[in-house]
Amino acid sequence: MSARQPIDQFAASLPGDRRSSVLGSCQAATSKRLTALADDFAHADDLRRLAARIKQHTLDHLDTYLEAATARLEEQGVKVHFASEAEEARSLIHQILAERGAKRIVKAKSMVTEEIHLNDYLIDRGLECLETDLGEFIIQIDGDIPSHIIRPITHKNRREIAQSFEREGLGAYNDDPEVITRRARVHLRDRYMKSQAGITGANFVCADSGRIVLVTNEGNSRFSMAPNPLHIAVVGIEKIIPRDRDLGVFLNLLARSATGQRLTVYTEFLRGPKAPGQPSGPEEMHVVFLDNGRSRILGSDCREILRCIRCGACQNVCPVYRQASGHAYRSTYGGPIGAVLTPLLAGDDFAAFADLPKASSLCGACREVCPVDIPIPDMLLKLRHQAHDAGIRSPGAPPMAPFAELATRPVIWRGAMTLSRAANLVPTQLLPVPALQSWLKLRTLPHWRGGEFRQWMATRKKP
Amino acid sequence: MDGHPEEAMNRNDLFQKLRASAPASPEPYPDYDDAMLLSRTGHPTDLEASFRQQFTSINGYAFDSPGPLISLLRATANTRGYCDPALFPILGQPLADAGLEVSTLYHRSRYDDYQFGITRASGAIAETGTLILTDEQTSDRLAALSPWVHVAVLDPATIAPSIPEAIKRFGSSVNIIWVTGPSRTADVEGILIEGVHGPGVQVAYLSPVLSWTAPASPSF
């Protein structure tokens, strides 16, 4: 087999049943999204473009908005921290927990804590850190990593999950999704009630009100905060939006793009610790704003990628993601968003992920569905150039220099076109080239008609 | 801030980097009309009817008298529960009279004993069938979350027509939660299951009379 890029190698080795479960769930999610938007809005594209402009405006003034959000949060009694990279964020969070003697932690789903590998860090330091989103919980007990932003276990089937539950002592083997869910309910609520701190991400932070917005369907972020005294929200600095009012744009788009719902079941708006008199909820709230490469991306020509609201729609629609699945992207973010964000976040490690932007046919489907209209294909091209300029070679890529030579010399080109008609006389089915033969199994080579266009151009009658 | 010196440095560094990366021609804040955010159901004429319709379409139960609620609780074998003491006269009492066990105390250590929880809603959204709960008016966050059945007592006068309007009514609450249907997941093979961590059954109890009298306090 010829040399392949890492993502292609992974895709080629993906078991068939896994590929079909990823493909099926992506197709279903794509059509739900389409119906949810088209049924409800006559001009859904205008809404996407509006969302894009609001986010771009915020990014272009991020210093001002981040400062305003911080000031509001601090006024409301929230302790605000800044971490410039992953290690700093992890040790800061550990320190907050250690200072308060919190050892039993429950976590609501958050991509940014995945990005900084927070769980392992805290567990290595003797803390109990439990994922509470059903999918993330299964990922955690399996020692796996999420393969999709919204549906972390889209690569697993019910039989695998039932086996994991049995192994973990959560009941005898039963692969009924309802039974699996009920067992997780019982197991996790006991852990919520015994927890001493809850860690969440944030979907949005409104600069004008200092409101942190969190959405979950399961209610696990609510439960991660209700019984314990301490809440830590870990938030990428790009999550800011200017005003409460703008939530009307983003909440409508997020739920529909992510799961085809009109609103996510639980949409929580927090301005600080619980209200006086409220018996349940954190008395202390911390927000850790994380940079981790974002300010660098903001200074690059791919800054628009920071508009992303992590809906996963681009993953669902992407023909490459559908075949390769999320793990092929070898990072927290897979699919088109990951193909751009991962190499950018990698910074000095860019070369390790330079294959990702190449794994695209540039069909543009990702941009069409993106609720914040991110020009992902343009960015993939920019990153390909960056890899080229940095001299990073792609294994398996055919050498293009001979073609360039041919294509830039008209005389040689004309000659080659005429001569190549000889290809029609070659019995291609008999050529002992395995790659060609496997290609021909699925496709029929058309009759070669090289040079006819030139002839037609030269002889056509002008109107 | 906690006052750690590295944190102050990070903050200054970060803001400096952000200022340095500001583009030459920044995108202006777009001028938009909230009307473009309204979905197909965002222009309700009869707020209560629209709310009921949307709420029911996401598997919620809307009631306005104790009878159907009592039947539902009995039919689903959820006969022990909690009621916000302020709501006892209007709903707890009728349930207790019908033989259900109703407590006005929520003991955290017995969270599993509460099969239903009755708390107050601060409002609703007709466009999406959403219930709005706030820290200031929910007697206990856990009582609205841990029981299998959550009953939110809603004054129809507080229903907002649409999402933008509900946002305008945020006010100064420190904690607002919009609840749009029962807790749910589709993590296992995309199959929808209701009742993951929060309630599996969500009820809106529409009651226009919100002049509640002093609470009684029975307990089990």
Ligand code: SF4
């Ligand atoms: S890039 Fe766009 S479509 Fe993809 S996850 Fe982000 S917001 Fe969604």
